[in-house]
Amino acid sequence: MEKDVRVIEVKRSIFEDNNKDADRLRAELKEKGVFLLNLMSSPGSGKTTTLLALAKALEGRVKMGVMEADIDSAVDAETMLEHGVKSIQIHTGGMCHLDADMTRQGLYEFGMDDAELIVLENVGNLVCPAEFDTGAVKNMTILSVPEGDDKPQKYPLMYETCDLLVINKMDVLPYFDFDKANVEKYARLRNPNIDILYISAKTGEGIDALADWIVKEVKNWSK
Protein backbone atom coordinates (compact mmCIF):
# COMPACT_ATOMS: atom_id res chain seq x y z
CA MET A 1 0.00 0.00 0.00
CA GLU A 2 2.85 2.39 0.82
CA LYS A 3 3.75 2.86 -2.84
CA ASP A 4 0.36 4.45 -3.53
CA VAL A 5 0.85 7.21 -0.96
CA ARG A 6 2.34 10.47 -2.14
CA VAL A 7 5.12 11.36 0.29
CA ILE A 8 6.46 14.93 0.33
CA GLU A 9 9.80 15.65 1.98
CA VAL A 10 9.47 19.28 3.02
CA LYS A 11 12.46 21.55 3.44
CA ARG A 12 13.27 23.82 6.34
CA SER A 13 11.88 27.30 5.77
CA ILE A 14 14.06 30.00 4.22
CA PHE A 15 11.96 32.76 5.80
CA GLU A 16 13.28 34.33 8.96
CA ASP A 17 9.98 35.73 10.08
CA ASN A 18 7.58 32.80 10.25
CA ASN A 19 4.72 34.90 11.62
CA LYS A 20 4.76 37.21 8.60
CA ASP A 21 5.01 34.26 6.27
CA ALA A 22 2.05 32.61 8.00
CA ASP A 23 0.00 35.77 7.43
CA ARG A 24 0.95 35.68 3.74
CA LEU A 25 -0.17 32.06 3.49
CA ARG A 26 -3.49 32.83 5.24
CA ALA A 27 -4.13 35.68 2.77
CA GLU A 28 -3.54 33.27 -0.10
CA LEU A 29 -5.90 30.71 1.45
CA LYS A 30 -8.54 33.43 1.89
CA GLU A 31 -8.23 34.42 -1.74
CA LYS A 32 -8.60 30.83 -2.89
CA GLY A 33 -11.44 30.13 -0.44
CA VAL A 34 -9.55 27.27 1.19
CA PHE A 35 -9.93 26.66 4.94
CA LEU A 36 -6.83 25.21 6.57
CA LEU A 37 -7.30 23.60 9.97
CA ASN A 38 -4.16 22.83 11.99
CA LEU A 39 -4.75 19.76 14.18
CA MET A 40 -2.31 19.21 17.02
CA SER A 41 -2.07 16.73 19.89
CA SER A 42 0.12 14.25 21.73
CA PRO A 43 1.02 11.06 19.91
CA GLY A 44 -1.83 8.58 20.18
CA SER A 45 -4.63 10.92 21.23
CA GLY A 46 -6.70 9.87 18.22
CA LYS A 47 -6.09 12.51 15.55
CA THR A 48 -6.37 10.07 12.65
CA THR A 49 -9.40 8.22 14.00
CA THR A 50 -11.14 11.54 14.66
CA LEU A 51 -10.44 12.68 11.09
CA LEU A 52 -11.89 9.46 9.69
CA ALA A 53 -15.07 9.95 11.72
CA LEU A 54 -15.20 13.60 10.65
CA ALA A 55 -14.79 12.76 6.96
CA LYS A 56 -17.93 10.65 7.19
CA ALA A 57 -19.87 13.27 9.15
CA LEU A 58 -18.89 15.99 6.67
CA GLU A 59 -19.95 14.04 3.58
CA GLY A 60 -22.18 16.20 1.40
CA ARG A 61 -21.49 19.26 3.56
CA VAL A 62 -17.82 20.17 3.14
CA LYS A 63 -15.14 18.52 1.01
CA MET A 64 -12.29 17.53 3.30
CA GLY A 65 -8.70 16.58 2.49
CA VAL A 66 -5.88 15.72 4.88
CA MET A 67 -2.14 16.43 4.94
CA GLU A 68 -0.50 13.98 7.32
CA ALA A 69 2.75 15.27 8.83
CA ASP A 70 5.11 12.82 10.45
CA ILE A 71 8.77 12.31 11.18
CA ASP A 72 8.62 8.97 9.43
CA SER A 73 6.24 6.36 8.01
CA ALA A 74 3.17 6.88 5.85
CA VAL A 75 0.69 4.86 7.89
CA ASP A 76 -1.70 7.76 8.51
CA ALA A 77 -1.95 8.82 4.87
CA GLU A 78 -2.42 5.16 3.91
CA THR A 79 -5.30 4.90 6.38
CA MET A 80 -6.95 8.02 4.96
CA LEU A 81 -6.65 6.78 1.37
CA GLU A 82 -8.04 3.38 2.35
CA HIS A 83 -11.12 5.22 3.62
CA GLY A 84 -11.46 7.30 0.48
CA VAL A 85 -10.16 10.57 1.97
CA LYS A 86 -7.85 12.59 -0.29
CA SER A 87 -4.53 12.66 1.51
CA ILE A 88 -0.80 13.19 1.20
CA GLN A 89 2.01 12.37 3.61
CA ILE A 90 4.44 15.12 4.62
CA HIS A 91 7.79 14.09 6.05
CA THR A 92 9.45 16.75 8.19
CA GLY A 93 13.01 15.44 7.92
CA GLY A 94 13.18 14.77 11.64
CA MET A 95 11.70 18.11 12.65
CA CYS A 96 9.16 18.19 15.45
CA HIS A 97 6.82 20.73 13.87
CA LEU A 98 5.81 22.45 10.63
CA ASP A 99 6.23 26.16 9.98
CA ALA A 100 4.26 28.17 7.43
CA ASP A 101 6.56 27.52 4.50
CA MET A 102 6.68 23.78 5.14
CA THR A 103 2.89 23.86 5.25
CA ARG A 104 2.84 25.83 1.97
CA GLN A 105 5.03 23.18 0.30
CA GLY A 106 2.50 20.58 1.40
CA LEU A 107 -0.50 22.63 0.21
CA TYR A 108 1.01 23.22 -3.25
CA GLU A 109 1.66 19.52 -3.63
CA PHE A 110 -1.80 18.65 -2.31
CA GLY A 111 -3.45 21.09 -4.71
CA MET A 112 -5.79 23.87 -3.61
CA ASP A 113 -7.92 24.39 -6.72
CA ASP A 114 -10.87 22.21 -5.79
CA ALA A 115 -10.23 22.13 -2.04
CA GLU A 116 -12.63 23.49 0.55
CA LEU A 117 -11.26 22.19 3.87
CA ILE A 118 -7.73 20.90 4.28
CA VAL A 119 -6.69 19.52 7.64
CA LEU A 120 -3.03 19.54 8.55
CA GLU A 121 -2.46 16.69 10.97
CA ASN A 122 0.63 18.08 12.67
CA VAL A 123 3.41 15.99 14.25
CA GLY A 124 2.24 14.38 17.50
CA ASN A 125 3.76 16.76 20.04
CA LEU A 126 2.32 19.23 22.57
CA VAL A 127 5.33 21.53 22.62
CA CYS A 128 6.93 22.58 19.34
CA PRO A 129 3.93 22.68 16.95
CA ALA A 130 2.30 25.25 19.25
CA GLU A 131 5.27 27.59 18.76
CA PHE A 132 4.96 27.88 14.98
CA ASP A 133 2.08 29.55 13.14
CA THR A 134 1.43 27.27 10.16
CA GLY A 135 -0.77 29.79 8.39
CA ALA A 136 -3.87 27.84 9.35
CA VAL A 137 -7.19 29.64 9.75
CA LYS A 138 -7.95 27.83 13.00
CA ASN A 139 -6.02 25.66 15.42
CA MET A 140 -7.53 22.63 17.09
CA THR A 141 -6.05 20.32 19.69
CA ILE A 142 -7.20 16.90 20.83
CA LEU A 143 -6.66 15.74 24.38
CA SER A 144 -7.62 12.16 25.08
CA VAL A 145 -9.04 11.06 28.43
CA PRO A 146 -6.17 8.62 29.21
CA GLU A 147 -3.63 11.48 29.00
CA GLY A 148 -5.10 13.13 32.07
CA ASP A 149 -6.87 16.40 32.87
CA ASP A 150 -3.69 18.26 33.87
CA LYS A 151 -2.24 18.75 30.38
CA PRO A 152 -3.30 22.43 30.02
CA GLN A 153 -1.19 23.15 33.13
CA LYS A 154 1.89 21.50 31.71
CA TYR A 155 1.68 22.57 28.06
CA PRO A 156 0.10 26.04 28.34
CA LEU A 157 1.07 27.40 24.91
CA MET A 158 -0.82 24.62 23.12
CA TYR A 159 -4.04 25.67 24.80
CA GLU A 160 -3.35 29.38 24.38
CA THR A 161 -2.96 29.02 20.61
CA CYS A 162 -5.95 26.75 19.98
CA ASP A 163 -9.48 27.85 19.10
CA LEU A 164 -10.95 24.45 19.85
CA LEU A 165 -10.13 21.79 22.41
CA VAL A 166 -11.61 18.39 21.64
CA ILE A 167 -11.60 15.84 24.45
CA ASN A 168 -11.47 12.39 22.85
CA LYS A 169 -11.92 8.79 24.07
CA MET A 170 -14.92 9.68 26.22
CA ASP A 171 -15.98 6.01 25.92
CA VAL A 172 -13.23 5.04 28.38
CA LEU A 173 -13.93 7.83 30.89
CA PRO A 174 -15.11 5.31 33.56
CA TYR A 175 -11.68 3.67 33.60
CA PHE A 176 -9.59 6.79 34.17
CA ASP A 177 -9.26 9.54 36.77
CA PHE A 178 -10.22 12.39 34.46
CA ASP A 179 -12.23 15.33 35.74
CA LYS A 180 -14.11 17.35 33.11
CA ALA A 181 -14.42 20.32 35.48
CA ASN A 182 -10.64 20.31 36.01
CA VAL A 183 -9.70 20.22 32.36
CA GLU A 184 -12.17 23.01 31.54
CA LYS A 185 -10.86 25.12 34.41
CA TYR A 186 -7.20 24.63 33.44
CA ALA A 187 -7.82 25.18 29.71
CA ARG A 188 -9.90 28.35 30.24
CA LEU A 189 -7.26 29.71 32.61
CA ARG A 190 -4.89 29.59 29.65
CA ASN A 191 -7.43 30.69 27.08
CA PRO A 192 -10.83 32.03 28.19
CA ASN A 193 -12.14 31.92 24.59
CA ILE A 194 -11.35 28.29 23.82
CA ASP A 195 -14.27 26.15 22.69
CA ILE A 196 -14.44 22.69 24.26
CA LEU A 197 -16.18 19.65 22.78
CA TYR A 198 -16.34 16.06 24.03
CA ILE A 199 -16.20 13.15 21.60
CA SER A 200 -15.45 9.51 21.16
CA ALA A 201 -14.04 9.00 17.70
CA LYS A 202 -14.48 5.27 18.27
CA THR A 203 -18.21 5.27 19.09
CA GLY A 204 -19.11 8.43 17.16
CA GLU A 205 -20.28 10.31 20.27
CA GLY A 206 -20.04 14.08 19.71
CA ILE A 207 -18.77 13.85 16.13
CA ASP A 208 -21.81 15.64 14.68
CA ALA A 209 -21.27 18.61 17.00
CA LEU A 210 -17.62 18.70 15.96
CA ALA A 211 -18.64 18.59 12.29
CA ASP A 212 -21.07 21.47 12.92
CA TRP A 213 -18.30 23.55 14.53
CA ILE A 214 -16.07 23.00 11.50
CA VAL A 215 -18.78 23.62 8.89
CA LYS A 216 -19.65 26.93 10.57
CA GLU A 217 -16.01 28.05 10.51
CA VAL A 218 -15.51 26.95 6.90
CA LYS A 219 -18.63 28.86 5.78
CA ASN A 220 -17.52 31.97 7.72
CA TRP A 221 -14.15 31.86 6.02
CA SER A 222 -15.42 31.44 2.45
CA LYS A 223 -17.99 34.22 2.78
Added chain:
Amino acid sequence: MEKDVRVIEVKRSIFEDNNKDADRLRAELKEKGVFLLNLMSSPGSGKTTTLLALAKALEGRVKMGVMEADIDSAVDAETMLEHGVKSIQIHTGGMCHLDADMTRQGLYEFGMDDAELIVLENVGNLVCPAEFDTGAVKNMTILSVPEGDDKPQKYPLMYETCDLLVINKMDVLPYFDFDKANVEKYARLRNPNIDILYISAKTGEGIDALADWIVKEVKNWSK
Protein backbone atom coordinates in the same frame (compact mmCIF):
# COMPACT_ATOMS: atom_id res chain seq x y z
CA MET B 1 2.10 23.43 48.11
CA GLU B 2 3.89 25.06 45.19
CA LYS B 3 6.07 27.23 47.44
CA ASP B 4 7.74 24.12 48.90
CA VAL B 5 8.95 22.86 45.55
CA ARG B 6 12.42 23.88 44.43
CA VAL B 7 12.10 25.10 40.85
CA ILE B 8 15.24 25.42 38.72
CA GLU B 9 15.19 27.52 35.56
CA VAL B 10 17.87 25.91 33.43
CA LYS B 11 19.76 27.82 30.77
CA ARG B 12 20.41 26.80 27.20
CA SER B 13 23.71 24.95 26.88
CA ILE B 14 26.86 26.86 25.98
CA PHE B 15 28.49 23.72 24.62
CA GLU B 16 28.42 23.22 20.89
CA ASP B 17 29.04 19.51 20.98
CA ASN B 18 26.33 18.02 23.19
CA ASN B 19 27.46 14.44 22.60
CA LYS B 20 30.93 15.15 24.00
CA ASP B 21 29.42 17.04 26.91
CA ALA B 22 27.09 14.13 27.63
CA ASP B 23 30.09 11.79 27.77
CA ARG B 24 31.79 14.15 30.23
CA LEU B 25 28.70 14.15 32.42
CA ARG B 26 28.47 10.34 32.31
CA ALA B 27 32.12 10.09 33.37
CA GLU B 28 31.39 12.37 36.32
CA LEU B 29 28.35 10.28 37.28
CA LYS B 30 30.48 7.12 37.07
CA GLU B 31 33.09 8.62 39.35
CA LYS B 32 30.46 9.65 41.89
CA GLY B 33 28.62 6.31 41.61
CA VAL B 34 25.37 8.00 40.63
CA PHE B 35 23.06 6.27 38.15
CA LEU B 36 21.07 8.71 35.99
CA LEU B 37 18.03 7.28 34.22
CA ASN B 38 16.46 9.40 31.47
CA LEU B 39 12.72 8.73 31.27
CA MET B 40 10.92 9.85 28.13
CA SER B 41 7.38 9.47 26.78
CA SER B 42 4.38 11.25 25.31
CA PRO B 43 2.46 13.55 27.62
CA GLY B 44 0.08 11.52 29.76
CA SER B 45 1.59 8.08 29.32
CA GLY B 46 2.05 7.76 33.07
CA LYS B 47 5.65 8.74 33.81
CA THR B 48 4.85 10.28 37.19
CA THR B 49 2.52 7.49 38.32
CA THR B 50 5.11 4.90 37.29
CA LEU B 51 7.82 6.69 39.28
CA LEU B 52 5.59 6.77 42.37
CA ALA B 53 5.00 3.03 42.08
CA LEU B 54 8.72 2.48 41.51
CA ALA B 55 9.73 4.55 44.54
CA LYS B 56 7.70 2.18 46.70
CA ALA B 57 9.04 -0.95 45.02
CA LEU B 58 12.63 0.27 45.37
CA GLU B 59 12.36 1.07 49.09
CA GLY B 60 15.23 -0.54 50.96
CA ARG B 61 16.92 -1.55 47.71
CA VAL B 62 17.99 1.65 45.93
CA LYS B 63 17.63 5.27 47.00
CA MET B 64 15.72 7.08 44.24
CA GLY B 65 15.35 10.80 43.57
CA VAL B 66 13.53 12.51 40.72
CA MET B 67 14.21 15.61 38.62
CA GLU B 68 10.96 16.65 36.97
CA ALA B 69 11.45 18.59 33.73
CA ASP B 70 8.56 20.59 32.33
CA ILE B 71 7.86 23.65 30.23
CA ASP B 72 5.74 25.02 33.03
CA SER B 73 4.06 24.12 36.34
CA ALA B 74 5.47 22.19 39.27
CA VAL B 75 2.68 19.67 39.68
CA ASP B 76 4.88 16.61 39.12
CA ALA B 77 7.53 17.64 41.66
CA GLU B 78 4.76 18.50 44.13
CA THR B 79 3.30 15.03 43.66
CA MET B 80 6.69 13.41 44.28
CA LEU B 81 7.30 15.44 47.45
CA GLU B 82 3.81 14.63 48.72
CA HIS B 83 4.75 10.96 48.45
CA GLY B 84 8.07 11.46 50.22
CA VAL B 85 10.28 11.18 47.13
CA LYS B 86 13.17 13.66 46.97
CA SER B 87 12.47 15.82 43.97
CA ILE B 88 13.14 19.10 42.21
CA GLN B 89 11.35 20.78 39.32
CA ILE B 90 13.34 21.85 36.28
CA HIS B 91 11.82 24.45 33.97
CA THR B 92 13.19 24.38 30.44
CA GLY B 93 12.25 27.93 29.50
CA GLY B 94 9.89 26.74 26.78
CA MET B 95 12.33 24.21 25.34
CA CYS B 96 11.03 20.82 24.33
CA HIS B 97 13.96 18.81 25.63
CA LEU B 98 16.99 18.83 27.93
CA ASP B 99 20.57 18.58 26.74
CA ALA B 100 23.50 17.38 28.84
CA ASP B 101 24.36 20.77 30.30
CA MET B 102 20.76 21.51 31.27
CA THR B 103 20.72 18.11 32.95
CA ARG B 104 23.99 18.93 34.73
CA GLN B 105 22.51 22.18 36.09
CA GLY B 106 19.64 20.15 37.49
CA LEU B 107 21.95 17.50 38.99
CA TYR B 108 24.13 20.09 40.74
CA GLU B 109 21.06 21.70 42.22
CA PHE B 110 19.60 18.34 43.20
CA GLY B 111 22.86 17.29 44.87
CA MET B 112 24.73 14.11 43.98
CA ASP B 113 26.61 13.37 47.18
CA ASP B 114 24.18 10.92 48.74
CA ALA B 115 22.36 9.99 45.54
CA GLU B 116 22.27 6.48 44.15
CA LEU B 117 19.59 6.62 41.42
CA ILE B 118 18.34 9.89 39.95
CA VAL B 119 15.56 9.74 37.42
CA LEU B 120 15.22 12.60 34.96
CA GLU B 121 11.57 12.78 33.95
CA ASN B 122 12.05 14.48 30.60
CA VAL B 123 9.52 16.78 28.89
CA GLY B 124 6.54 14.81 27.56
CA ASN B 125 7.47 14.53 23.89
CA LEU B 126 8.42 11.64 21.60
CA VAL B 127 10.49 13.72 19.19
CA CYS B 128 12.99 16.22 20.58
CA PRO B 129 14.13 14.54 23.81
CA ALA B 130 15.30 11.54 21.75
CA GLU B 131 17.65 13.79 19.77
CA PHE B 132 19.69 14.98 22.74
CA ASP B 133 21.97 12.81 24.86
CA THR B 134 21.37 14.00 28.42
CA GLY B 135 24.37 12.18 29.83
CA ALA B 136 22.13 9.53 31.34
CA VAL B 137 23.46 6.03 31.88
CA LYS B 138 20.32 4.45 30.44
CA ASN B 139 17.29 5.69 28.52
CA MET B 140 13.80 4.38 29.17
CA THR B 141 10.57 5.18 27.37
CA ILE B 142 7.00 4.53 28.43
CA LEU B 143 4.29 3.83 25.87
CA SER B 144 0.78 3.56 27.25
CA VAL B 145 -1.79 1.21 25.76
CA PRO B 146 -4.25 4.00 24.77
CA GLU B 147 -1.58 5.63 22.57
CA GLY B 148 -1.60 2.68 20.18
CA ASP B 149 0.85 0.01 19.07
CA ASP B 150 2.09 1.96 16.02
CA LYS B 151 4.19 4.54 17.87
CA PRO B 152 7.57 2.88 17.14
CA GLN B 153 6.79 3.29 13.43
CA LYS B 154 6.08 6.98 13.75
CA TYR B 155 8.74 8.03 16.25
CA PRO B 156 11.63 5.70 15.38
CA LEU B 157 14.47 7.62 17.04
CA MET B 158 12.83 7.36 20.47
CA TYR B 159 12.88 3.57 20.25
CA GLU B 160 16.37 3.47 18.75
CA THR B 161 17.85 5.44 21.65
CA CYS B 162 16.10 3.61 24.48
CA ASP B 163 17.40 0.62 26.40
CA LEU B 164 14.02 -0.19 27.90
CA LEU B 165 10.48 0.15 26.60
CA VAL B 166 7.82 -0.03 29.28
CA ILE B 167 4.25 -0.56 28.12
CA ASN B 168 1.97 1.04 30.70
CA LYS B 169 -1.78 1.02 31.44
CA MET B 170 -2.08 -2.73 30.82
CA ASP B 171 -5.20 -2.65 33.06
CA VAL B 172 -7.16 -1.00 30.22
CA LEU B 173 -5.91 -3.33 27.47
CA PRO B 174 -9.41 -4.84 26.96
CA TYR B 175 -10.81 -1.44 25.97
CA PHE B 176 -8.28 -0.59 23.28
CA ASP B 177 -7.07 -2.03 19.97
CA PHE B 178 -3.50 -2.63 21.05
CA ASP B 179 -1.55 -5.62 19.80
CA LYS B 180 1.44 -6.69 21.92
CA ALA B 181 2.92 -8.64 19.01
CA ASN B 182 2.74 -5.53 16.81
CA VAL B 183 4.41 -3.18 19.25
CA GLU B 184 7.19 -5.69 19.93
CA LYS B 185 7.73 -6.22 16.21
CA TYR B 186 7.83 -2.48 15.43
CA ALA B 187 10.07 -1.64 18.41
CA ARG B 188 12.56 -4.44 17.68
CA LEU B 189 12.68 -3.41 14.03
CA ARG B 190 14.04 -0.07 15.27
CA ASN B 191 16.16 -1.54 18.04
CA PRO B 192 16.76 -5.30 18.22
CA ASN B 193 18.32 -4.97 21.69
CA ILE B 194 15.53 -3.07 23.41
CA ASP B 195 14.12 -4.68 26.56
CA ILE B 196 10.32 -4.64 26.82
CA LEU B 197 8.32 -4.83 30.05
CA TYR B 198 4.55 -4.62 30.61
CA ILE B 199 3.13 -2.80 33.61
CA SER B 200 0.15 -1.07 35.09
CA ALA B 201 1.36 1.71 37.34
CA LYS B 202 -2.20 1.97 38.63
CA THR B 203 -2.67 -1.65 39.74
CA GLY B 204 1.01 -2.40 40.37
CA GLU B 205 1.19 -5.16 37.75
CA GLY B 206 4.77 -5.62 36.52
CA ILE B 207 6.28 -2.98 38.82
CA ASP B 208 8.48 -5.49 40.65
CA ALA B 209 10.00 -6.69 37.37
CA LEU B 210 10.65 -3.07 36.43
CA ALA B 211 12.26 -2.44 39.82
CA ASP B 212 14.45 -5.52 39.30
CA TRP B 213 15.59 -4.24 35.89
CA ILE B 214 16.59 -0.91 37.43
CA VAL B 215 18.32 -2.39 40.49
CA LYS B 216 20.40 -4.63 38.23
CA GLU B 217 21.50 -1.67 36.10
CA VAL B 218 22.26 0.51 39.13
CA LYS B 219 24.39 -2.24 40.69
CA ASN B 220 26.24 -2.80 37.40
CA TRP B 221 27.02 0.90 37.17
CA SER B 222 28.30 1.32 40.71
CA LYS B 223 30.60 -1.73 40.52
